[in-house]
Amino acid sequence: MHKRPIPATGELLPVVGCGTWRTFDVGDDAAAQARLADVLTVLFNAGGSVIDSSPMYGSSEAVAGTLLTRLDAHRKAFVATKVWTEGRAAGIAQMEESMRRFQQPRIDLMQIHNLLDWRTQLATLRAWKADGRIRYLGITHYTSGAFDEVEAVMRSERLDFVQIDYSADDRAAEERILPLAAERRIGVIVNQPFGGGSLLRGLLNRPLPQWAAEIGCTSWAQVLLKFVLAHPAVTCVIPGTGRPEYMIDNVHAGVGVYPDAALRKQIVAAISA
Template identity: 25%
Template sequence: MEYRTLGRTGFVISEVSLGTWQVGGKWGAKFDHKLADSILNTAVDNGVNFIDTADVYGDGESEKAVGKLVRSHADKIYVASKCGRKISPHINENYTPEALRGYVEASLKNMGLEQIDLIQLHCPPTEVYYRPEIFAEFDKMIQEGKISKLGVSVEKVEEALKAIEYSNVDTVQIIFNMFRQRPDGLFFQQAAEKNIGIIARVPLASGLLSGKFSRDTTFLEDDHRTFNRDGAAFDKGETFSGVDYDLGLEAVEEIRHIFPDQNLAQIAIKWVLMHPEVSCVIPGASRPEQVDDNLATIGLPPLTDEQMAAVKKIYDHKIKAEVHQLW
């Protein structure tokens, strides 16, 4: 495993870490704690020391599984959770300091921990980023020892730029992959200047960049890749990174020509890690074998300047017009 520092938090974390959206079962399925334990322990046994979860993953069951893992290991495992997505309806007016404090305290109870290493606002409405009283409440919880550091998980670059204006925001989790390259501009520049930790999520564009899908691929009815392509349930940028499925398949075929006979999922993760501003990438896994596959990225040689330029050309010519201005 290779490690990087998570910005000014000082946390030294595995550059390939683990996101737990799928841990314990597929979207909509009953949470499987045995499966979750297997996935989590496979990750930690291979050097992963940063786990990203959220109170809405498995309706708190993911946090319980992560807490169990942390409590059973003597070595330090950094836990990042998220709060706010349980607010319903999920609108700015329903975001209050009291509500967010309640969610943090519920997460502590779920995990059986005295302190959360990193709590992140979970993709709140854009207006929330313009409310200082929300961010001030987390300072109180830091002083009380309930949390160590504050971060945000965002949908848009605009939100990331606004969030890092607050002095207590130390990290930003953002979608960044071959199909979502806008963060590598003004945001990465300002984040580097302020030593903000960057957590890159959705590195495979919901699996599209793995190269394993085709026009004949079908997804379960309760899989977000079926029902959220147009943003019916949440921001459509979370599903295939907002890229039209057929267009994405065409772009993947072009990427395949740059990297013939190579594991495209590993290449996609390596591409993210080629950006030094990124502290870690958090691919998900729904079975232990996927963890092993993701972690094999560590052994790959760096991508060449020519390969990076070729990927950028595909993005510029095929993808950029569809997604760049939206997120």
């Protein structure tokens, strides 16, 4: 799998990871956990590492932590999670609980989820980074309607990462967020590369265009992921899945070539038809 440098440090990060919203919220369901263990095994065997979660995702953090321990894979994972609460004490308590759930003493990336009480939480994140309790810090949002505030924080604060929604049918991030991330040397993690799932579902019954083979794609999912990864400001994309066969499909987007500007226009035209 291709890797791209994290702008703040130059550390290389695999370009395809795994989101856990809904898909990892399975509690103690043994059969579901077994499938998710296979999902992570596929990710790691393909050279991927990024697992993104949040305390608002139900049991997802705890399930991911349990599976990493079961697979003896903590050293293979780049764990990203979030703080999503108001107040300093509540933020600290929530992050400490995330560490307990993930069963490791340090989180690779801690993000302020949807910018909730971001000034308070950012001060704590800076202290935790200085103390070595987290390696990187960032902010997230899941909707382009919040991009004005996201942009303002990116301009005023020193961040390692920003996580935003970006897909072939939702390209608002191209206007200001992605160019600003490149300018400010902020890594970009992309959520909702399938348009929240609705975009991909609408394409599944359509034949794959012949030009997909030019970039090594054998599925619409790979086309949509490669569209996102073709933007030079994007560091990593985190499609969520709870099925190993979908993870196999997704990781193939992390190899080979990416669409050029002309082909990206063809992809947009194809999904708009």
